[in-house]
Amino acid sequence: MRLFLAFAALMALTGCSSSTTWGWYVINPWTPSGWVNIKFLIGGMGSTILISLIAAFLSIVLGLLVALPGLSARWPLRLINRVYVEFVRAIPLLPMLFWVFYGLPIIFKSMGLNIPIDPFWGAIITLAISDSAFTAEIYRAGIQSIAKGQTEAAQTVGLNYIQTMRYVILPQAIRRILPPLANQFIYIVKMSAFASVIGMQELTRRANELVVTEYRPLEIYTLLILEYLVLVLIISAGVRWLERKMGSDERG
Amino acid sequence: MPLDAQQSAIEMRGVNKWFGDFHVLKNIDLTVATGERVVICGPSGSGKSTVVRCINRLERHQKGSIHVHGAEVTDRPEDLGGDVGMVFQQFNLFPHLTVLQNLTLGPMKSRGLSRTEAEARARLYLERVRIPEQADKRPTHLSGGQQQRVAIARSLCMEPKVMLFDEPTSALDPEMISEVLDVMVELAEEGMTMIVVTHEMGFARKVADQMVFMDAGEIVETGPPAEFFAAPKSQRCQTFLSQILSH
Numbered sequence: 001m002r003l004f005l006a007f008a009a010l011m012a013l014t015g016c017s018s019s020t021t022w023g024w025y026v027i028n029p030w031t032p033s034g035w036v037n038i039k040f041l042i043g044g045m046g047s048t049i050l051i052s053l054i055a056a057f058l059s060i061v062l063g064l065l066v067a068l069p070g071l072s073a074r075w076p077l078r079l080i081n082r083v084y085v086e087f088v089r090a091i092p093l094l095p096m097l098f099w100v101f102y103g104l105p106i107i108f109k110s111m112g113l114n115i116p117i118d119p120f121w122g123a124i125i126t127l128a129i130s131d132s133a134f135t136a137e138i139y140r141a142g143i144q145s146i147a148k149g150q151t152e153a154a155q156t157v158g159l160n161y162i163q164t165m166r167y168v169i170l171p172q173a174i175r176r177i178l179p180p181l182a183n184q185f186i187y188i189v190k191m192s193a194f195a196s197v198i199g200m201q202e203l204t205r206r207a208n209e210l211v212v213t214e215y216r217p218l219e220i221y222t223l224l225i226l227e228y229l230v231l232v233l234i235i236s237a238g239v240r241w242l243e244r245k246m247g248s249d250e251r252g
Numbered sequence: 253m254p255l256d257a258q259q260s261a262i263e264m265r266g267v268n269k270w271f272g273d274f275h276v277l278k279n280i281d282l283t284v285a286t287g288e289r290v291v292i293c294g295p296s297g298s299g300k301s302t303v304v305r306c307i308n309r310l311e312r313h314q315k316g317s318i319h320v321h322g323a324e325v326t327d328r329p330e331d332l333g334g335d336v337g338m339v340f341q342q343f344n345l346f347p348h349l350t351v352l353q354n355l356t357l358g359p360m361k362s363r364g365l366s367r368t369e370a371e372a373r374a375r376l377y378l379e380r381v382r383i384p385e386q387a388d389k390r391p392t393h394l395s396g397g398q399q400q401r402v403a404i405a406r407s408l409c410m411e412p413k414v415m416l417f418d419e420p421t422s423a424l425d426p427e428m429i430s431e432v433l434d435v436m437v438e439l440a441e442e443g444m445t446m447i448v449v450t451h452e453m454g455f456a457r458k459v460a461d462q463m464v465f466m467d468a469g470e471i472v473e474t475g476p477p478a479e480f481f482a483a484p485k486s487q488r489c490q491t492f493l494s495q496i497l498s499h
């Protein structure tokens with residue numbers, strides 16, 4: 001609410017000015033054309049949220065699968081983890097996006113597979129892989145923070161590795177893993193803006209398209225930034241709620 | 253497999269272990285008959301905990317063999333399937349589960365018992381360690397002595413053939429030691445095969461069939477408690493006993 005007031009104040013202030021530098025009318029909700037523009041811009045929200053959610057889900061699964069060999073006593077498994085994390089972490093997002101979107105279909109074709117990659121899935125795959133290197137490290141740190149005696153006790157009551165993780169280690173580690181994972185989700189939401197360059201109709205792409213027709217970059221990109229801000233603030237609030245909920249389910 | 257491994261509960265033959273360059277266990281030979289109670293003592297760093305941890309595969313030995321009821325222990329600790337119960341110095345209860353859930357986890361997931369069966373068994377053993385009323389509490393809300401008794405009950409719920417105790421009273425406040433030892437004495441009287449690493453010599457005199465003294469990774473001396481305490485043969489054992497019994 002306070003945010004909206006600040007925004008309104010900014011609009012009022014600049015609206016008073018007679019200077020031609022300002023053109024808030026493009027996103028003035030009280031004019032029909034401004035309202036149409038706003039609806040067009042906010043219309044990208046669904047795609048941004050959907051891409052981020054699916055990518056985050058895949059990254060959480062993939063990250064765990066990458067993290068577990070990193071905790072093994074056997075060095076070849078640890079090596080797999082290290083190579084994956086170092087390699088993926090080193091690739092900037094935009095080149096990886098180009099590689100997945102333009103390059104991967106060629107690999108598929110050479111293997112005789114006809115798997116087209118559309119902007120939607122291209123963005124999701126890239127974000128998920130890129131993020132999984134970080135989630136893997138978060139898991140590793142979280143799992144390692146649980147005392148070794150817990151694993152040993154689980155083994156002495158006959159649990160195998162998967163059961164030990166599932167019933168003993170992960171339920172305890174999740175409280176330490178969750179806050180940094182939430183940070184990663186915020187990172188994914190922001191990085192999803194890159195999907196605009198391969199033609200995905202999300203928030204940033206919509207803003208770019210409107211700028212091209214309206215020639216009002218300042219006003220439109222200001223609104224774009226505010227859209228991301230609102231999105232991230234909502235996620236943060238959700239995470240804090242979740243942390244409180246889990247925190248009340250205490251651990252000694 | 254050695255022939256006598258068939259009859260004995262635990263059979264260690266020429267077991268050697270190194271932590272890097274450090275030779276922690278040197279040619280350990282130890283036979284524990286079914287129903288026998290063995291107490292291992294010795295100065296800290298002598299390798300007594302490592303012996304116990306090798307038996308249930310929390311540590312691997314590099315040379316020699318260990319058989320539990322005739323089966324050689326493998327590299328996978330869960331292969332023991334809870335047949336070897338373990339009580340740790342630091343209890344190692346699962347803090348995110350209630351006492352009852354701590355006891356039912358192994359029987360349900362590893363033994364395939366139904367929840368009803370597992371809970372019935374859990375309540376039975378909580379009764380036996382005399383804390384049935386704590387079933388729905390979290391372990392962290394219990395005293396140290398109560399936690400260790402829950403840990404013993406957790407192991408018993410797997411109905412193990414052998415129970416190992418790794419300094420079970422060393423992390424306890426003095427006034428709580430006896431409540432844990434009482435439970436262990438009862439267990440011994442019921443005929444459980446036990447290996448206990450401890451400095452509680454009163455307990456050792458009372459229940460041990462065999463005393464084992466370790467120093468610097470070797471078994472220096474073994475014998476029945478009467479002889480062991482009255483006339484220790486080695487100088488190292490005499491020194492150790494005089495130190496811990498002097499006060």
